[in-house]
Amino acid sequence: MLSFLAFSISRAWQGFWRNAAMSLAATATMTLMLLLLSGFWIIQAGFLASLTYVEDKVGVVADLHDNIKDSDRLDLMARLGAMPEVRSVDYVSKDEALQRYRQERAAQGQDDLTSYLPTNPLPASLEVKLRKPEDYRTVAGFLEVEPTVAKVQNIEDTTDRLVSITTFLRTFGVLLLAVIGSIVLFIVINTIRLAVLGRAEEIEVMRLVGASDAFIRWPFVFEGALVGLLGAAISLGVLVGAAEPLSQFMTGFFQILPINVGSISRDVTLLVVGAGTGLGVVGAWVSVRTYLIR
């Protein structure tokens, strides 16, 4: 078993270098395809993060009556916080509301007129963040019947539209990735098939001198894995090289979006190495099989 493994690997290594032109062409194709795949994967990750970012903005804002008791307000907040749809509840007092209003006016370069008023006209409010924007109606309905709530700000239509757009975009993104994935699959497998085809004579001789299927197949499978791993290594090198300038270019983008760079690099590394090796192995297996079954 061990000597068979050693045989297969050494034959794979030999096969790779003795047919260098074909092997390197296959590796180049593999590299380009892995870059295409990982590029789209990264774009997809950023895209999903953008959608999440936008959806996070959807929340329910409920204006409270003036002069309600602190205990009633705290009780309401506790009950809201216990709802599964609710991620967080923030209390904005009348003073804070006024302050925000003034900041907004100042940012727009407009006069602050509230200083002319005898009292603070802005209500205190609860800002409820949701886990999913689809739950808007449930939470809003809950708040509308609360006696301490004066008014629930109605953004129902906007929310509905947002949800339908993000759902569409998500589906589209997944479909696009699936299409790209299939293209990569077919191109890589065909490239390896060509490389194996170029060595049909070698396989023919092996069959004729009585090599068993395993002795014919595994060297090619290891060679396919070698092409995949080499392609993956080059792709990762390119990605690492490109990461620094790219992240500088997109600093603003990354600061806003809730992107976890660590988990994305881990996912991409796994994707590139896994897809590279997997495609190499499957491609070789399928290509050699044509010659074995008769």
Place this chain on the structure above:
Amino acid sequence: MLPAGTGASLSTTLTALRSPDARLDSPADTGYPAGLSAANGYGFVDTRRPVLVLNDVTKTYPNGRDALKDVDLVVPEGDFVFLVGASGAGKSTLMKLLIRDELATQGTVILDGDDMARLPRRKVPIVRRKIGIVFQDFKLLPTKTVRENIAFALEVTGTSRRRIRPKVERALALVGLTAQAEQYPKQLSGGEQQRTAIARALVHDPKIVIADEPTGNLDPLISWEILQLLLRINELGVTVLMATHDADIVTALRKRVVALEEGRVIRDEIGGGYHRAG
């Protein structure tokens, strides 16, 4: 002194062979079913073991063409047989049946006791190691030296490195290519390339060497050289089955000749020429 092997009782005895308990390879057995050795049509009792038995073999390709039709052929151990016939007569199909590249549509093909139709897939490579195959176009690997080409046959069948070396040396010596061992096929003459291919065919110590027009690409002088080599291998006890178009060689050597025409054996005679009259 050779049997034509197409006696009247062949079909009946081989029908007995098909029964599951029939054994061709028991040590005490000469290999011939009782009736066959006694009545081979020539009055001799041939005690030699048959390496190759075809009984009533028909091969029909999916396009409906019969490449072989009712072929009976027995080749005993140590025989030297020329297989002649025009292109398309069925020689290649016959060869494909022997190496189990194809299965017979009807009838039995038995090689050294193994019924090809009942051979499990995983045993096919083991049976192929009993056959040495030589082709018109040599089928040498251009990226390997002579020595590597010969060793290749052993490497891919799982022979250990230690046992490969002496076997390769012996095969090289037998075909007289020890001095050219480190050269690549394209540095060799046609005759040397064919000798490399023969060495590769021999390195497994095969029971039978099947040569498919081995001299087809060679000039007459070199062809004779190759024939000398095949005859020597035959003298060493290896059965040789050679398909050829070369009338001069067949007629000159007066060996057993099996002629195919449109998939049928039209002639099977010992000491025959290429043509019926010869």
